[in-house]
Amino acid sequence: MFRDSPAEHPGVNAAELSHIERGLPPLRGKDEPTIPWYRLLTHRNICAMCIGFFMINYNSYFFITWLPTYLVKERGMGLMEMGFMASLPLFLSMFVEVFAGWASDRVYASGKLSLTATRKLFLIVGLVMASSIGLAAFAQSAVVAVILLCIAKSGMTVAASQVWALPADVAPGNTVSMVAGLQNSVSNMGGVVGPIVTGAIVGATGSFIPALVFSAALIGLAILNYLFLLGKVEPITFEPTSAQVNSHEQPNEQRRADARA
Numbered sequence: 377m378f379r380d381s382p383a384e385h386p387g388v389n390a391a392e393l394s395h396i397e398r399g400l401p402p403l404r405g406k407d408e409p410t411i412p413w414y415r416l417l418t419h420r421n422i423c424a425m426c427i428g429f430f431m432i433n434y435n436s437y438f439f440i441t442w443l444p445t446y447l448v449k450e451r452g453m454g455l456m457e458m459g460f461m462a463s464l465p466l467f468l469s470m471f472v473e474v475f476a477g478w479a480s481d482r483v484y485a486s487g488k489l490s491l492t493a494t495r496k497l498f499l500i501v502g503l504v505m506a507s508s509i510g511l512a513a514f515a516q517s518a519v520v521a522v523i524l525l526c527i528a529k530s531g532m533t534v535a536a537s538q539v540w541a542l543p544a545d546v547a548p549g550n551t552v553s554m555v556a557g558l559q560n561s562v563s564n565m566g567g568v569v570g571p572i573v574t575g576a577i578v579g580a581t582g583s584f585i586p587a588l589v590f591s592a593a594l595i596g597l598a599i600l601n602y603l604f605l606l607g608k609v610e611p612i613t614f615e616p617t618s619a620q621v622n623s624h625e626q627p628n629e630q631r632r633a634d635a636r637a
Contacts, residue, residue: 382396410551417558419612425559425606426563431566432535433570438570439529441570447522451518465526468530476498477541480537480541492610495541495545496602496603502537503532506528506531507528507592507596508524509591510592510593512528535598540556542609545611546609548614577590
């Protein structure tokens with residue numbers, strides 16, 4: 377079913393094609409200069425996207441690495457009970473993420489909020505929910521702790537619904553995949569260091585409380601990051617370098633030479 381362009385699909389009709397293409401920026405020509413990935417990292421919005429997702433993933437990986445151990449050792453659960461309780465945050469967050477994506481589309485389509493305000497609203501609401509991971513550390517009962525962890529994980533997916541929309545919102549030209557790849561590469565470093573740091577804190581203190589409080593502190597930094605470092609959500613523009621301009625002009629000059637010949 378996949379095509380590089382909807383216009384190439386045999387099943388598309390004119391009205392559908394017009395609806396799809398309405399408002400889209402023009403595609404970059406094949407001979408236009410490309411933007412190196414390292415130049416993308418010089419823009420504040422790309423940096424904010426990478427930093428914020430790093431902190432979200434740091435927290436998110438707790439649920440697929442240390443949560444079972446936490447429920448058994450810190451909350452005294454048996455293996456069967458732990459298996460059920462550990463699945464709840466992930467199970468609920470599946471539905472919450474889909475709902476958050478739908479809701480953000482509806483909010484933006486209503487015209488009441490700009491794209492920037494919509495993205496930031498859902499990011500901040502989601503991250504405030506995610507900060508419940510710190511409250512779970514001090515819950516008196518295991519049930520309350522699991523409820524707070526469900527809220528925390530669901531909040532992470534509310535934020536993630538916007539995180540994955542941002543590359544298409546800001547990527548210059550035809551670089552959406554590159555921007556998404558950069559953001560995801562940096563974020564998964566959070567998944568790499570998160571379990572290691574959590575294990576080190578638990579090993580040094582003998583408790584999960586400092587580890588969960590530290591995770592919540594990172595969520596707080598993520599909120600500040602999206603509030604202040606992330607600027608207006610709009611397509612990024614870069615001035616072409618001299619090397620890019622030269623490489624862009626050479627094919628045109630060659631075509632003119634061919635035409636004269």
